[in-house]
Amino acid sequence: MHKGIIDRFEGEYAVVEFEGQTEDILKSILPKEAKSGDTLIFKDNEILIDKNDSKKRKEDIQQLMDDLFED
Template sequence: MKKGIIDRFEEDFAVVEFNDTMEDIQKAKLPKEAAVGDVLVFDGDKITIDTKETAKLKQEIEDLMDELFDD
C-alpha cells in the first residue's frame, strides 16, 4: 500500500506526487470525485481517497497561508 497526492490533472491523467517522484495515473482509474489535493491510497488495483488525511493536509496548508498573510 502506498499514498500519493493529486498535484494536477493533464488531459486524461492525474499527476500524483509520491514522496519525491511524480507519476501519471489515468483519471479513469481514480474515484470519480477525486480532486486536486486529495490524498490517494493505492492498495493493489484499488485506489481510494483518504478523506481524513486529505482534510488534515488541507488544514495544514490553510494554517500556513494564515501565518504568511497575517497582518
C-alpha cells in the same frame, strides 16, 4: 499499500506525487470525486481517497497561508 497526493490534472491524467517523484495516472481509474490535493491510497487493485489525510493536509495548508498573509 502506498500513498500518493494528486498534484494536478493534465488532460486525461492526474499527476500524482509519491515521495518526491511524480507519476501520470489515468483519471478514469481514480475515484470520480478525486481532486487536486487529495491523498490517494493504492491498495491491492483498489484506489481510495484518504479523506482524513486529505482534510488534515488542506487544514495545514490553510493555516500556513493564514500565517503567511497575516497583517
